[in-house]
Amino acid sequence: MIRFDDLLRRRPNVADLLREAGVRPDSIRTDRSFSSGWSFDDGDTPVATVWREELADLDHTPWRQFPNPIGRTDLVGSRRRRAIELFSMMVRNLGKPIRVILQSRQDEAKLKTAGSKRRGLDPEPWYSSIDGESVFLQRGSARASPLVSLDGEPMIRREPTYSLRESRPDQVAFRERVSAKSSGRCAMTSAPGEVCDAAHFPWADWRKDNGAHHGALLRKDIHAALDRGLISIDQGGRVSVSTELASAYPAYGELHGTTVPL
Structure with a gap:
């Protein structure tokens, strides 16, 4: 079982964690905006922040589903902008290693508003894969084999369906x-x-x-x-x-x- 609590007792400063991941940002402000839906991509090392409380399957291979935020009406202002940036970053890096900064909320009862209590950089890479209108971010390996064209662009996988055959008079x-x-x-x-x-x-x-x-x-x-x-x-x-x-x-x-x- 992954001991995320050990990771989260490490450095709480986001700028330090980014440098540990291999990113050298010119200036990083460690404020409340880093506590939800934040991403950084310097063109070489993509980094995503993920709430520990929102991860699925903690006992085996943790993963997180991110629905496409474009059509979501519950996201407004900076939350919407950060969600779109995070989703776009993961789509750009399908099948490539993504560093993840795990965070734990100060107050788990306030899931949408609580600030970050602890942070830590996961030493293991995570990988994103696309599934319909969602992106899955999974620790250690891609959750599903991403379908990518020879140009490096994501493609939509169409699974086989079985039904009564409709007549095609034309x-x-x-x-x-x-x-x-x-x-x-x-x-x-x-x-x-x-x-x-x-x-x-x-x-x-x-x-x-x-x-x-x-x-x-x-x-x-x-x-x-x-x-x-x-x-x-x-x-x-x-x-x-x-x-x-x-x-x-x-x-x-x-x-x-x-x-x-x-």
């Missing part, structure tokens, strides 16, 4: 439209149409968007990867491939950065 016509754009071959690899599907782009609604510009003829395996979010196509037709897929099957990595006709 599917035949849709296939003819997208097939014509790539001469009956895969829009990415030129594979013959016999091994291809008519695939909707991720941003299109297959229930109503059945124009030629809403999809492309794609090899069946590429279509499956697109449905899972391992491959993405933006509204400009640019293809992004996740590092996860490219490292396992390098041939897919060659598709990254290419474009498909719209």
Whole structure:
């Protein structure tokens, strides 16, 4: 079991803890604003402050979930600004080590307003991973394997769903439209149409968007990867491939950065 109490009896000064983490800030004011939702990123060493009282699973691998603060109405003023900065810092550093300053509240009964009673820099790195609209910060390793494109940008993982198949009365016509754009071959690899599907782009609604510009003829395996979010196509037709897929099957990595006709 992690002895956080031992860590929290260490230096209470935030500037000292930052320097211990490897950060050399020009000037740091250790005031009340450091007690909640604070982050620092000098471009080399990202640091986050986390309330010990808000951590989950203290007996095993502690983690903390941070919902996207953009849509939250309960955050105002400096609390909102700090929450957005903290969330953005963790998204920028997905899968990279983040130093964490743990803090304990002066009064646990005042969870949202109590100042910091004790602080300490955790010697172990933490890692952030994205899951839907939330970011998870976990001690020691990423809570879930982050899906990142070869450009280093986060991608949305789409888990498989199982349901009754809905009829697609326009599917035949849709296939003819997208097939014509790539001469009956895969829009990415030129594979013959016999091994291809008519695939909707991720941003299109297959229930109503059945124009030629809403999809492309794609090899069946590429279509499956697109449905899972391992491959993405933006509204400009640019293809992004996740590092996860490219490292396992390098041939897919060659598709990254290419474009498909719209």
